[in-house]
Amino acid sequence: MFCIGIRGNLLCWSVLVMLVVLPLGMLRAQRNASPKGVVDLNGQAVDPFHRSPGKVVVLFFVRTDCPISNRFAPTIQEIGRKYRERAEFYLVYPVKSETAEQIRKHVKAYGYQLTVLRDPDYTLVKRAETRVTPEAAVFSIDGKLLYHGRINNWYAEFGKSRSAPTTQDLVDAVSAAMAGKPVAVASVPAVGCFLPDRP
Amino acid sequence: MKARHAAIAVPAILSMMLAFLADQGQTSTTRARTPAERTSGDVTFTRDIAPIVFHYCSPCHRPGEAAPFPLLSYEDTAKFARQIAYITEKRIMPPWLPAPGELKFQGEMRLTDKQIVLFKRWAEAGAPRGNPADLPPAPVFAQGWQLGKPDLILQARKPYLLPAGGTDNYWNFIFPTRLSGTHWVKAIEIRPGEKRVVHHANVLIDRLHSSRRQETQPGAGFAGMELRIESETFDPDSHLFFWKPGSIPHEEPPGMALRLDAGDDFVLNTHLQPSGKPEQIKPSIGLFFTKQPATKFPMLLELQNDKALDIPPGTSDFVVTDEFTLAADVDLLAIYPHAHYLGKELRATATKPDGTALTLILIPRWDLNWQAVFYYEQPVYLPKGTQVAMRYVYDNSEANIANPFHPPQRVVGGNRTTDEMAHLWLQVLPRGTEEEQEAARRSLQEAVARHDIARDPDDFAQQYNLGAMLQARGDLGEALQHYRAAVSVRPQDAIANNALGGALLAVGEANAALGPLRAAVKAQPDYFPAHYNLGNALASREQFREAAEEFRKAVRLRPDDSMAQANLGGALAESGELDEAQRHLERAIQLDPRNTVAQENLTEVKRLRAGGPKP
Numbered sequence: 001m002f003c004i005g006i007r008g009n010l011l012c013w014s015v016l017v018m019l020v021v022l023p024l025g026m027l028r029a030q031r032n033a034s035p036k037g038v039v040d041l042n043g044q045a046v047d048p049f050h051r052s053p054g055k056v057v058v059l060f061f062v063r064t065d066c067p068i069s070n071r072f073a074p075t076i077q078e079i080g081r082k083y084r085e086r087a088e089f090y091l092v093y094p095v096k097s098e099t100a101e102q103i104r105k106h107v108k109a110y111g112y113q114l115t116v117l118r119d120p121d122y123t124l125v126k127r128a129e130t131r132v133t134p135e136a137a138v139f140s141i142d143g144k145l146l147y148h149g150r151i152n153n154w155y156a157e158f159g160k161s162r163s164a165p166t167t168q169d170l171v172d173a174v175s176a177a178m179a180g181k182p183v184a185v186a187s188v189p190a191v192g193c194f195l196p197d198r199p
Numbered sequence: 200m201k202a203r204h205a206a207i208a209v210p211a212i213l214s215m216m217l218a219f220l221a222d223q224g225q226t227s228t229t230r231a232r233t234p235a236e237r238t239s240g241d242v243t244f245t246r247d248i249a250p251i252v253f254h255y256c257s258p259c260h261r262p263g264e265a266a267p268f269p270l271l272s273y274e275d276t277a278k279f280a281r282q283i284a285y286i287t288e289k290r291i292m293p294p295w296l297p298a299p300g301e302l303k304f305q306g307e308m309r310l311t312d313k314q315i316v317l318f319k320r321w322a323e324a325g326a327p328r329g330n331p332a333d334l335p336p337a338p339v340f341a342q343g344w345q346l347g348k349p350d351l352i353l354q355a356r357k358p359y360l361l362p363a364g365g366t367d368n369y370w371n372f373i374f375p376t377r378l379s380g381t382h383w384v385k386a387i388e389i390r391p392g393e394k395r396v397v398h399h400a401n402v403l404i405d406r407l408h409s410s411r412r413q414e415t416q417p418g419a420g421f422a423g424m425e426l427r428i429e430s431e432t433f434d435p436d437s438h439l440f441f442w443k444p445g446s447i448p449h450e451e452p453p454g455m456a457l458r459l460d461a462g463d464d465f466v467l468n469t470h471l472q473p474s475g476k477p478e479q480i481k482p483s484i485g486l487f488f489t490k491q492p493a494t495k496f497p498m499l500l501e502l503q504n505d506k507a508l509d510i511p512p513g514t515s516d517f518v519v520t521d522e523f524t525l526a527a528d529v530d531l532l533a534i535y536p537h538a539h540y541l542g543k544e545l546r547a548t549a550t551k552p553d554g555t556a557l558t559l560i561l562i563p564r565w566d567l568n569w570q571a572v573f574y575y576e577q578p579v580y581l582p583k584g585t586q587v588a589m590r591y592v593y594d595n596s597e598a599n600i601a602n603p604f605h606p607p608q609r610v611v612g613g614n615r616t617t618d619e620m621a622h623l624w625l626q627v628l629p630r631g632t633e634e635e636q637e638a639a640r641r642s643l644q645e646a647v648a649r650h651d652i653a654r655d656p657d658d659f660a661q662q663y664n665l666g667a668m669l670q671a672r673g674d675l676g677e678a679l680q681h682y683r684a685a686v687s688v689r690p691q692d693a694i695a696n697n698a699l700g701g702a703l704l705a706v707g708e709a710n711a712a713l714g715p716l717r718a719a720v721k722a723q724p725d726y727f728p729a730h731y732n733l734g735n736a737l738a739s740r741e742q743f744r745e746a747a748e749e750f751r752k753a754v755r756l757r758p759d760d761s762m763a764q765a766n767l768g769g770a771l772a773e774s775g776e777l778d779e780a781q782r783h784l785e786r787a788i789q790l791d792p793r794n795t796v797a798q799e800n801l802t803e804v805k806r807l808r809a810g811g812p813k814p
Contacts (some may be wrong), residue, residue, distance in 0.1 A: 071364075156600040
C-alpha cells in the first residue's frame, strides 16, 4: 500500500524497510505514553501518533476565532482529503478557552471532515513547536517531527495575502515524508494568530 | 395638418451623462477624545491600554462587527497582547492609510509612536491588569441601525452566495426604490450583510436603471469591480455613500441632501473576501430623508490617467500622473484615491495660484483592502486657478504580495480586478449663490472633460459628457462634434447614437438623424429614448405609420410617459386611426393634464371624428 502514487520502486522499498527495521521496543514505549491532555470532542484521550501505525501524521493547528486559519479551511480540508490514504490528518484546537460545543459548531460551519482533537495543555503544540494558527506539523511514522510551519505562502503578513499561494510547503513535506525521503525544509514560519503563552 | 404635425414633432432630446464611477466612500466620524499617552513607569491595562483599545479597536472588535474577535475587556485584550503589540508596531492595525500631514481627516485611526510603545511594553510585562479603579467606562455602541430607524429600508432581493475559498469577489446588488415624488436623502446607512467578509461597500444612484441590464434576471445582481452608471441630463455625481468596517454612516450637512426621484435605483457595489466557509450575503440599505431640499450642490471631480497604465512585468516604481486646474473657487470636502492591487504610493497635491503647495493626501503603502473615502476635518479652500495633481506609483514586481499575477505580467488600465486603475475623486463644493454654484459645476465639469479629451480623444465617456454639456447650454454645433466622436469610438453604443440622433433632430436634420437613431434601437431594443426620438424623426419625414410603430414601442416601455402617449396619438391621427388616436391622447392628458400638445391634438381629433374637414 505504500507504493500507491510513489514514483519508483526503490522508494516503496525503502518505506517498507523503514517499517521493518523500526525498533519494536520504542514503538511500544511510545504507545504507552499517551500525550497528556489530548482528547477528542467527547473528552476521550487520543494518541494521534499510534492510532494508525505506519502512517505519516499531520497536525493542523487552528482556532475558532482566527480569520486566517478560517480562510485556510478549504485548503486544509483539500490536503487532508487528497493524502488521506497515506497520512493521518488531525485538526487540533489548542486554545484552552474554546469549548467542545464551540469547536463542534466551528467544524460543522467550515465543513471539516478531519479527526478533531483538543490540546488545552499544549502537549501537541510543544511537540510540534507551534506558535500560531494556522500552522501544520508533519511527523514521520516513528513520531519524529519532520516539518512544522506554514501550509503555504498565501499569507505574507497579517492582512497581506497573495491571490493564490506560490509555494506548497506542507504538501512538499508530506510527500517527502510519505516517500520516506528527507524533508528538504524542516520549518518555515507561519503567518497567523499568536497562540496565548507561546514564545 | 401642419400645426398638429409641428406639435407632434417636438423632440424630447434626452441628453445623457455617462458617469464613469467606482467605489466611493467615507470614513467613520470622529469618535471620543484620543487617549492620553504615558512614556514611563508600569504599563497597565486599566490605566494605559484600555483607553487606546476602546477608542481604536472596540468599534470593530465587538460582536456583530467586522473584526474576528472582540476587544472589549481585559480578558479579550490580554489574550492577544503579543499579537496586538506586533501588528500595531508594524502599523497593520488599526487600518489607516494616510500618512500624517498638514490636513486632518475625520475619524483618524492612526496610533502615535508612544501608543505603540505602550502596547509593546504591556505585552512584554505579561499584560498586567492594573488597578480596577483606573478603568475608563466601556464604550457604548448603538445596536442595529447606527443612525436610528431609517425612513426607508431596502433589502437585497436575492442573497449572493460567496464560495468558501478562492480570490476576492466583487458583487453588485440593485435596490429599486419604488417611491413616488422627489425625496431628499441626508444619509444612507449600508448594512453589508455578513460584515466579516465584506471589505467595503458603496452605494451609487442609478437614475436610468442602466445597471438592470447587467442582471441575468431581475434582482439577481451582477459581478464586477467597477460600475459604469448612466444618468440622464446634466447631473454630475455629487455624493459618496460608503461602508468600510467600523464606519459610522456619514450624514450630509443641512442643505446638502441628495435628490432622489421617483423610480430611481440604488446600486450597492461590494468587495467580498471568502472566509473559509460558504457565506450568504444579503445586504440592506437604510435611507434617511430630510424635508429640506438641497441648496448646496457638491460635485465629484475626477482625475485619472488609466491610459498611461501599461506596466511592464518586474517594474517596481511605475509612475502615473495627472493634473487639473480648477476653473472655480471650491471647498474640498473629501478625497478618494483609488488604485487596484499594484498601487504602491498614492499622492495628491494642490498648488495654489500664489505658488503655495499643499499635500491633500499621501498614502505611502497603498492597500486596496483598506481603501476609503477620507473626509477633511475642515473644508479645504482651493481658489480658482489651483492646480490639483495626482502622482501614483505602481509595483508590478514579484515583491508586491498583492500582485494578482505570478510571475508578474504586463498590466494595463481597465475595470477588471487584474487590470489597474489610476483615479482620484475630489468632492468639492463650489462657493457662491445657487446660480454661481451651478455655473461653477458646469465649468468644472466641462474643464475636466476637455482635459481628458485633450489627453485621449478616444475617451468615450468624456466625449459624450462634453457633448451633453454643450447641448445643455445650447451649443448644438460643437455638441454634435463630440457626439460624433463618441459614436466613432463606440459605433454600437445606444446612448451615444441616440444623443447624436437627438441633436441632429434638434438642428432640423431629421434625415441625418435616422441612421444613428436606428443604430440606437438596434443596439438596445428596450431603450425608450431612442424609440421616442426615432418616432419623432420619422414623423418629421411624414412617415407617420412607421413613426406610430416607434411611439408604440416607446409607450410599451414607459406606459406612464405622457409625451410618448401624446405623440403616439398624433402619429395615429395622421395615419387615419382616429379611434385609437383619441384613446392615447386622452391617456396622455390623464397622465399630465398640462400636456398642451395632447390637448391640441385631442381637440383636432375630436373635430375630425365629428366629420370636420381636413385642414
